[in-house]
Amino acid sequence: MTTTADTGRGGGPARGHDHDPAPGAPRSLVSRLLGRQPLGILFALPYAVYLAAIFAYPLGLAVYISFHDYFFAAPRARVSRPFVGLQNYADAIADPDVRQAFRNVLVFLVINVPITVVLALLLAVALNTVVQARTFFRVAYYVPYVTASVAVVAVWLFLFSGDGLVSRLLGPLAPDPPWLVNESLALPVIAVFVAWKQLGFFILLYLAALQNVPKELYESASVDGAGRWRSFLAVTVPGVRPATALVVILATITGANLFTEPYLLTNGGGPDGASSSPVLVMYQKGIEQGNPDIASAIGVILVILVLVISLINRRLLERD
């Protein structure tokens, strides 16, 4: 690390490392390979190994598998896994189930992300102003997030099944077929469920962001005659913009990885695939049906789509 602080040794700005070569002077091979602080590499190494083993290696393997006629085999089995170019991608894209799963996840994101952002922000602002029982409310919103989906899904099944609480309360107004086997309603119910479940985490992000909005801005707005709503729009919303960008990107990434909820709530993406997701189809193709090559192609397509959407989100939300 270098510093521009004046140490008083000589006239010009001092360098933090006595042995650093002057600008333009040739650096040793070791220095070029390991940098000026080789010890830093030692500290970073465990995480780099973790990153390589847990993320980079599987990603690389998935890319490799997606370009081959690949299936899982016994270690000593003589099997042929020829290179097939983009065939797996073509097969994946040609599969109507895969296309439907991608359409579903886009619809899911369109419903889920705005609900998540709006509710998380409003609730965070509300919680920020609560004086009594603040901890209780924060914990109450956070509990669903830390509870396993498998457990809370049972509650939603109780609420939204054909003879569940919601349908009973609605009486003749209840949809037929019921919520979770209704082609138009199954996915929105899942989107709302996921928004509800994750809200606690996003509220925490917003609560942290709200601490960084200068109080003076609210005072100025108040002096200018702005009411609560006007202050919220003019001060709070722009003030938490970085948090909003983070919430949108995280909600998009977790939404694109949707699996547990359609798997458990709608019994594997029903009815008729109306709530299936790309990850669910990957599981069916790769694990159940023994086609990891097509599953990997779907995974790579999903990664690319999520990257593109996240980049667009960043461009839109992080610009000044």
Added chain:
Amino acid sequence: MTSRTRTTVGATLTVALAATLAACGSGDDGGGADAEAALTAKGPITIWLSNNPDEVAWGKAMVEKWNAAHSDQKVTAQEIPAGKSSEEVIGAAITAGNAPCLVYNTSPAAVPQFQKQGGLVPLDDFSDGKAYVEARSGKTAEQYTSSDGKLYQMPWKSNPVMIFYNKTLLAKAGVDADNPPLKTYDEFLATSRKIVQSKAAQAAIWPAPTSEFFQSWFDFYPLYAAETGGKQLVEDGKATFTDAAGTSVADFWATMYKEKLAPAEKYTADSFADGKAAMAIVGPWAVAVYGDKVKWGVVPVPTSTGKSAAETYTFSDAKNVGLYSACENQGTAWEVLKFSTSKEQDGDLLDRTGQMPLRTDLASAYPDYFAKKPEYKTFADQASRTVEVPNVPNSVEIWQDFRDQYTASVISGKGNPADALKTAAASIDKLAGQQ
């Protein structure tokens, strides 16, 4: 992202990708000589049993007997590790190279996939392999022969599915509970309407209406087997179900769902035990499960013309035994497999679990058992007329494609069932033709 971070991430990915490619590209010598030696090798082995408590008890007793007589070839038994399904656990174990020697819960639908993975040892490789299987199971064994003509599974036991009905609920609905009219589709529909309209039960019958690939084994397939006199879903590499028999079965179920005699929403517990459904499609395991709780009766699955019980086929719901290639002492594994499927052990299995060993002489081999437990006699008789899932490549994908079309047209009522069956058949013909 700074340029340095970008470089670091890029380098990490490159290294990982290179390592991956190197690992994946490495050749494989197959170990042919080792495989030959393993076939006759004797020594300790490990086996997996299903999680059914009765089967576990049978397995432990069987292993105890074997171990008492073979101290140098000790068998260690354990329940199949927990997972979403046994097939996924076994598939993962094959890939990892740590599959046990024998799995007493191998689904016939998964065998083509395990075979393709190189995970199974063909029983024909043992000098007396084929002869033993044919002597025990007779013609039934033909259904388990793979496309290369070899047997990669020991036909073990079946659970021929039939219609169980709740006599109390049928009587409540005004139906003759001792001789219910359930033989033809028309009779079945009329009885179902009476049950639902009288509110004796919420549903006449409640098969799982969900999209899992295996669910068709418990709604469409038993009735299709009965309607066709024992046809499989795929024969000679072609889908069979686009004929009049397939369409009539699909139309029957479509009517059941359309009239809400069978609900389109899954029941999360046991609808028959809870009295929510008056009937269920079940195997002989149901006798022990519902025996004292429900006043039950049993009949074969219906057909359009009302075939007699003696002519009616159904789905076998069999579970077989696979001998896995990761096994080092396959000679012992084969001997244990023969021991565990002997007349004595089959009798013990029948006694403990009520499941039907796949033997040609089932009823005559255990006359005392069936005399003592006549409620199982009906299932034993049905066991001689069962249809297995087709032993073809891409079996699971084939069933998934079928189920997708079935749930859309028959359960959700989207489009014509006959057209949906044709769409499924076109896709299945392609899949069955692949290797």
